[in-house]
Structures are given as C-alpha cells and as structure tokens.
Amino acid sequence: MANALFGFGNLIDLPATVLSCGSARSNLPVSNLADPDPQRPWVTQGTTRDWAHADFGAPQLLRLLGLFGALLTGSAQVRWRLGTRPMVDDATVDFDFTTEKPLDPRLTFTRSGSRATRVNSAGLIETVPDNVPRFDYDPITRVCLGLLIEEARVNRLRLSQDFTGINGSARWFKYNTAFGFTADWFAYDVANAEVMAPDGTYSSCKVTKLGTSNLFLRQYFPNSYNVLANTTYAASFYVYYPSGPSFTVDFNNDGWVTNTPPISASPYWQRITAIVTIGSTVTGTPNMFDAETGAPVGTTFWVWGFQFEVCTSGGAFATSYIATTTDSVGRNADVLTLPTSALRWYEAGTLYFETRMAADRITSSSFRYQGLLANAPTNIDAVSSQHRADGRLSVGTSVATVSQGSIAAPTSTVGQVSRTAIALRAGDAAVSWNGSAATSLPCPVMPTAIDTVYFGRARDGNALGCLNGHFRRFKSYARRVADADLPALSGAEAAPVVGDLLDTGWVGAAVATGYWHTLHILPAAVSARYLRVDIDDPARATTAVNGQAAGDLITGRLWASDVIQPMRNISYPFNERQVPMDTKQRGKRSGAVSVDPGATYREISFGYEALSQEEARGTFKEFLRRVGIREQLVFIPEPGSVYQPTEAILGRQAESTPMTWAQFAMWSHSMTIEEDPALGA
Structure with a gap:
C-alpha cells in the first residue's frame, strides 16, 4: 500500500499560466479554462472530444494531474502529455x-x-x-x-462490359459458331450467372479455351479511331480466375503487341494492365483491338470491364475504370x-x-x-x-x-x-x-x-x-x-504534438459515478513547462450523466501540481462521512417533519502520529503554511489502488490544527478536509 499523498499549489491558478482548449474554438463557445474564474467548469458544447493546454510560463515540478467534476461515462478515455515544447498544434x-x-x-x-x-x-x-x-x-x-x-482520360473501347450479341463491327467478336463465327475456338457465356461482376451485376463473360487458336475477343474502335504513332497506351481489364496454372493475355492489332503480367489464380477479381508504346509508324490494323491467350486448352476464366486509354506524359498506367456502351467515353x-x-x-x-x-x-x-x-x-x-x-x-x-x-x-x-x-x-x-x-x-x-x-x-x-x-x-x-516535432507529424501515427516528458497514450478515465474525477500520478516529479490533456467520451453523445443531458462534454476543474508524500503513513482511525446541507424542521403542534434539501459534501478526518523531524520541521510544515484553510488541495489516501476513484478528494482544510511534538523525534498532526463542490456536477 502506497503512502497517502497531498497535491497542492495548483499550477493552473498561477498568474503566468496561459490556458487554451478546444472549446475556445469559434464553433464551440460555452466556457473554457482560460476564463478568469478558475472555479468555472470546462464545458464543450455539441461534441464529446476536446483538449486543454497549459503553458506555465517556466518549467514547474509536476507529479499529480487530474480533472475534477468530470461528468464522463465509464467508457471515457483521457490522454495526458507533459513537455518542454508547446503542444497546442491542433490543426487550423x-x-x-x-x-x-x-x-x-x-x-x-x-x-x-x-x-x-x-x-x-x-x-x-x-x-x-x-x-x-x-x-x-x-x-x-x-x-x-x-x-x-x-487526370482526364478516355476509354477508346465501346461495350466495355457488354459481350452479348452476334459478331459485328459495332460489337465484340467472339470465336464460336453460336455468335456467327465459322469454328468453335472458345466457349462463351456472355452474361454469366455463376460469378458476380465487379459492379455487382451478372454481366461478365465466361471464357473457356477449346482449341489451339489464341484469339478470343476482337473489337473495332468506334468513331473511326486509329491508334496514334509515338503514343503510349494502357490496356486493362478485370479477370476472375479461381484455379489453374498462370497464363498471360496478349493485346495487339496484328502489328503492335503487348503482354500482360502472368495471371495467377485468385479467389478475387483482379485488374490486369498491359502497356504498349506505338512506334513512329503504325503497323497492323490501326482501328483494331485483339485479345489473345496462349493458356492451355480447357482453361476457364471470366472477363469484364475492358479499357484502352492514352497514357499522358504523367506516366504509363491505367486509371480508374471508365464504363462505356455504344461509344468511347471520357472522364474529366x-x-x-x-x-x-x-x-x-x-x-x-x-x-x-x-x-x-x-x-x-x-x-x-x-x-x-x-x-x-x-x-x-x-x-x-x-x-x-x-x-x-x-x-x-x-x-x-x-x-x-x-x-x-x-x-x-x-x-x-x-x-x-x-x-x-x-x-x-x-x-x-x-x-x-x-x-x-x-x-x-x-x-x-x-x-x-x-x-x-x-x-x-x-x-x-x-x-x-x-x-x-x-x-x-x-x-x-x-x-x-x-524541426524536432516534424518527424512525429509525418510519421506513421501522424501525431500532431509530442509530449517529450510524458505521454500516457489513451487510457481509461476510470471516473466513478458520484465522485466525478480522473487522476494520473507520475512515479516521480518531472520539470515541465507545458501540459496537455485530451478527453474522448463518444458515449456521452447519447448518455445523460448526473442529470446533465446528453451531447455536451463537461469536464470541470483541471489540476496540475507537485505532491508531498510523508514517509510515515497516516494513522488509524480514518473517518469519512457524507455531510448533508439539508435543513430539517419539525412542526411544534403536529410533529411533522419538513426538509429543505441541499447539497451533500464529503468530509474526511485522519491524523499522523509519527511524522519525522525532517518533515514536521520542514516539508510538511511548509505544506501546512502554504495551504492553510483557504487553498485547495487534493488528498489521496491510497494512491494507485482500485479505490482511488472513490477515495481521492478535492477540498480544503476545515480548520487549522496544531503540529504536536509528541515525543523525541516524533510529531503528530490531525486534519479534517471538506470537499469542494464537484464543479461540473
């Protein structure tokens, strides 16, 4: 069990501290931590994620960070960061x-x-x-x-995904007697219902090789288009090939020719591209586009979405699919x-x-x-x-x-x-x-x-x-x-800010209902000038908390301080009670009781029976002088325990009590701490 500790001297209240937060953005104005009143709750309207940043003006020792009056759900997360450089780089x-x-x-x-x-x-x-x-x-x-x-491109082929119809100059030529050819080189199912095409329709063409001939599709470009000399083209199509050895497809016009990369079996549709550069002289049939394959007899595959486009000086590649019907189509x-x-x-x-x-x-x-x-x-x-x-x-x-x-x-x-x-x-x-x-x-x-x-x-x-x-x-x-922060910005996480002294990452806020605070205790104090906390509570968008309607982020009082933690722990007994501020009256004649309900606050009392001389005459004495009964303090009876969310308290001493020199080299002191209102609650 860790010794009890006190946080005091909240750096948020320093005159030199400059505060900023997401709620200060023009689209989220309600109130924010830069308000002159340090007691005002931090409210962000209409969002469930926000951040706050503090610049203390000079490096300060910090070990305790927290939010009090934080009306957060059980799934809320926080991220604490401390650094030697500003961390307010949320993008404009x-x-x-x-x-x-x-x-x-x-x-x-x-x-x-x-x-x-x-x-x-x-x-x-x-x-x-x-x-x-x-x-x-x-x-x-x-x-x-x-x-x-x-960029702008044009698909020079027509009927990019329509393989139906008898062979003709305005349609795809298919090499089977069923479509008007003289022999059966390939078998075709031109609107195959076995496999869904890449657009969700059943419009692909199932192709099965029957003989040794390689030509399986031919088209003549519409509008008398002829391929151009000294021009690079990208020919592409979608293929579904679920099983079998790899094969290639050749595109040509009986003059120029280009080969696709090997097409391997895959359970998915694949888009295959081949690049061809026409020389200074156009050979073959300038307006013809053939698709051939030397795949083994019996090979079956499905095709869809053919495209033939001019590659600009920007590079040799196919762009996104451009669907065509009876004519070529351009995309701007x-x-x-x-x-x-x-x-x-x-x-x-x-x-x-x-x-x-x-x-x-x-x-x-x-x-x-x-x-x-x-x-x-x-x-x-x-x-x-x-x-x-x-x-x-x-x-x-x-x-x-x-x-x-x-x-x-x-x-x-x-x-x-x-x-x-x-x-x-x-x-x-x-x-x-x-x-x-x-x-x-x-x-x-x-x-x-x-x-x-x-x-x-x-x-x-x-x-x-x-x-x-x-x-x-x-x-x-x-x-x-x-410069030191640019790598974090361009790195895989693309993090906008860096906490070089502390970065907890996103952790559970662990806010207990009715107590409404979240705390982070560092193992040892660090000297930091800048503090940032981020809060993310998506459930708050639809969940009311403590009577507050869903939709707004209410996160109360920001705390940042060093701590004092006596080497000898508090002594028993340790007392805690809920103090109601109700007013109760009893009628003199009837005896009936009426109650004017009020707020309730916590009160804890405890003592130290064995403070050391170094503490009683040094650090603890200075702590008591600093806080008196006017300054807020945070008391955590058992830091890091599972009970911390329901036992830590933000408040002030109820009264000033003496430090007693009980015996040789041993001092005692008793305290009563009264809770300050939960600022957001």
Whole structure:
C-alpha cells in the first residue's frame, strides 16, 4: 500500500499560466479554462472530444494531474502529455478523406461533364455523378483509401462490359459458331450467372479455351479511331480466375503487341494492365483491338470491364475504370481546391499531406503533385510537394515564379502511403517525409502571394501535375512547427504534438459515478513547462450523466501540481462521512417533519502520529503554511489502488490544527478536509 499523498499549489491558478482548449474554438463557445474564474467548469458544447493546454510560463515540478467534476461515462478515455515544447498544434484545417462524409463547405470540388467510377464501401464499382467526390475503397478489405484525384482520360473501347450479341463491327467478336463465327475456338457465356461482376451485376463473360487458336475477343474502335504513332497506351481489364496454372493475355492489332503480367489464380477479381508504346509508324490494323491467350486448352476464366486509354506524359498506367456502351467515353479531371484564407497563417505555418499511389503509378512516371499552393491564375508564389520520376518525394518553393529551391526524400516511396510535413518561415523552412529527421528547405522569402490550395494537382491541371492516386489527409498549422516535432507529424501515427516528458497514450478515465474525477500520478516529479490533456467520451453523445443531458462534454476543474508524500503513513482511525446541507424542521403542534434539501459534501478526518523531524520541521510544515484553510488541495489516501476513484478528494482544510511534538523525534498532526463542490456536477 502506497503512502497517502497531498497535491497542492495548483499550477493552473498561477498568474503566468496561459490556458487554451478546444472549446475556445469559434464553433464551440460555452466556457473554457482560460476564463478568469478558475472555479468555472470546462464545458464543450455539441461534441464529446476536446483538449486543454497549459503553458506555465517556466518549467514547474509536476507529479499529480487530474480533472475534477468530470461528468464522463465509464467508457471515457483521457490522454495526458507533459513537455518542454508547446503542444497546442491542433490543426487550423484538418481534412481526413479516409472516412466518407460530406466535404467541408470551405472545399470546392468539380469534375464536370464526365463519367467516373469508384469502388464503394461494399467493394463494388459504381458510377459517380458529375461534381461528386470519389471516396474510393479497397474492393477486398473494404477500407477507404482516400479521395481519388485523377487526370482526364478516355476509354477508346465501346461495350466495355457488354459481350452479348452476334459478331459485328459495332460489337465484340467472339470465336464460336453460336455468335456467327465459322469454328468453335472458345466457349462463351456472355452474361454469366455463376460469378458476380465487379459492379455487382451478372454481366461478365465466361471464357473457356477449346482449341489451339489464341484469339478470343476482337473489337473495332468506334468513331473511326486509329491508334496514334509515338503514343503510349494502357490496356486493362478485370479477370476472375479461381484455379489453374498462370497464363498471360496478349493485346495487339496484328502489328503492335503487348503482354500482360502472368495471371495467377485468385479467389478475387483482379485488374490486369498491359502497356504498349506505338512506334513512329503504325503497323497492323490501326482501328483494331485483339485479345489473345496462349493458356492451355480447357482453361476457364471470366472477363469484364475492358479499357484502352492514352497514357499522358504523367506516366504509363491505367486509371480508374471508365464504363462505356455504344461509344468511347471520357472522364474529366478531379479538381479539389481550398482558399488559403482558411489556413490562418501569419508569416509562418506548417503543412501536412498524406497520399497513396499504386506502385505502377510512380515507377517511370514524371512529376506528380501531392499538393500545391499557388496564386491562381498567374502562379506567382507556390509551395509544392511532388512525386518524382524516380518515385521519391520532393518539395520546393517559388516566389514570383522564381524557384527558391527543391529537395528530395532520401528513400523511395514507391507503392506506399506517403506522408510529408513542411514547416515554413522566411529563411527557416524544413521538411520531413514518413517520419524522417527534418531537412532544411530553401525558402529565403516566405511565399505570400498565395490564394488557393490545389489538392493532388497543379494549378494548370496538366498531366505532369496530377496525383492520379488517393489524397488521404491534409492539415495546416498556424505556426512553424519545430524541426524536432516534424518527424512525429509525418510519421506513421501522424501525431500532431509530442509530449517529450510524458505521454500516457489513451487510457481509461476510470471516473466513478458520484465522485466525478480522473487522476494520473507520475512515479516521480518531472520539470515541465507545458501540459496537455485530451478527453474522448463518444458515449456521452447519447448518455445523460448526473442529470446533465446528453451531447455536451463537461469536464470541470483541471489540476496540475507537485505532491508531498510523508514517509510515515497516516494513522488509524480514518473517518469519512457524507455531510448533508439539508435543513430539517419539525412542526411544534403536529410533529411533522419538513426538509429543505441541499447539497451533500464529503468530509474526511485522519491524523499522523509519527511524522519525522525532517518533515514536521520542514516539508510538511511548509505544506501546512502554504495551504492553510483557504487553498485547495487534493488528498489521496491510497494512491494507485482500485479505490482511488472513490477515495481521492478535492477540498480544503476545515480548520487549522496544531503540529504536536509528541515525543523525541516524533510529531503528530490531525486534519479534517471538506470537499469542494464537484464543479461540473
């Protein structure tokens, strides 16, 4: 059993302490800890998650942290942090695109006059209306990958998922007598009901190889389109191949030819892509598209969703599926912007970008913008983050269209989530990639002529400046984050702030009904200037607590102090009682009793019978002098025990009692502590 301890001298009440908290935000104004009245409860309206931050002005010794009058549910969590640097870096802008929800009204999204698709939360491909952002999901794990940002592309094939009908110039040619061919090279089930297609319909074509001939599908491009010389194309399709040895598919026109990677058996639909670059002379039949396979006789597979698109200078890869019917179809570029006025920068700031690109969209491709701030339309000043041709990330700044410098990440980022944190101040800029140590970034002059943030694309929208991937997260901080904190910002956890002296992580608040406090006791005192506490209580959104309606976060009085813990523990007896403040009267004639109910508070009394000389004449004596009967203190009879949530008390001494020199080298003292009201209760 740990000895009883006292917390006293709450640093929150120091004149030098500067307080800030989430409830001070413009959309959550009720009251907050920066109020001059230190007794006022901390209330956050309309949310169940908040934070508070204290700057004590200079390093202070701390060992006891707590919230009193905290009306939290049993599932509430808290996170305590202490540090030598400020921890108030909650973003002024924080857009998380890994959860599908309506876009923040400050954002503007367009993709007009086009036909675009995404994978939805059910893992199925669906068409998305014009000007609607595409929150894209992994078709297998159903995890949201982020907001899909792509350049404009055109699917030159018609009937991309319709294989029905007799062979003809406007349809797919199938090599079986049932469709008008002279022989049975392959067997087809053109609207197969055995396997659901990637869009949830039964529109795929089941193909079985019957003989030695390899050609199984042919189409002539609509609108007399001919492949172009000196042009790179991406041919792609979806295949379901549940069992059997690997095989490949060749796309050609009897002149050019390209092979897919080996197609291995899988229980899932796979999207397969092959790249072909047409030389200076177009050979073969310019408007013909053939699909062939040298798979063994008897091989069965399902196909769906064919696409043939021009690869721009941005790189050789297939973009998201573009469904077609009787003609080729184009998809316009995704454009997402934000006015820079939302960033609230003042001569300094920090940006955080998080994106995801498939490996085939990075390798051998040109620059891809991860994010760009520019003065549209003249592009005078800019801060950009890009993927380079070698797959690495790079960051650069320019002022009045003159480059201030650019640096690249030290390691490859091919095929992974990329995280970039950029801290900017004139003459003092730095960048961190994926948790790497901060590297100085050339920025002699702070770019100021900036009015628009472009997400995943350059201002002019050319292929070189388009992400062609998933934009996952964007944050902006209204100050230049220190170099030492940038790796935490760009690391896997993407933590906005660092508590270098203490970080408990999220832990249960362990608030007991009727007592309404949560405490954290450090093993030993630390010297810290900054304190931050975060509270998360989702159940509070629908749960009333202590008569307070659901929906608001009420977290009372913040406590931060050092402690005194006498080496010899309190003596028995230890008394605790509930003191009612009711007024009871009895009628003189009837004897009837009437009660005017009032509040109830706790009162505890105990004593020390064997204080040492060092304590009685030193630390404990000074403690008594400091607190008197006017100053609040926290008393914990048995620190760390399972009973701490119902035994710790915030209050004041009921009276001043003497220190008694009971015998040689031994002092005694008795105390009574009366509880202060639970501030939120």
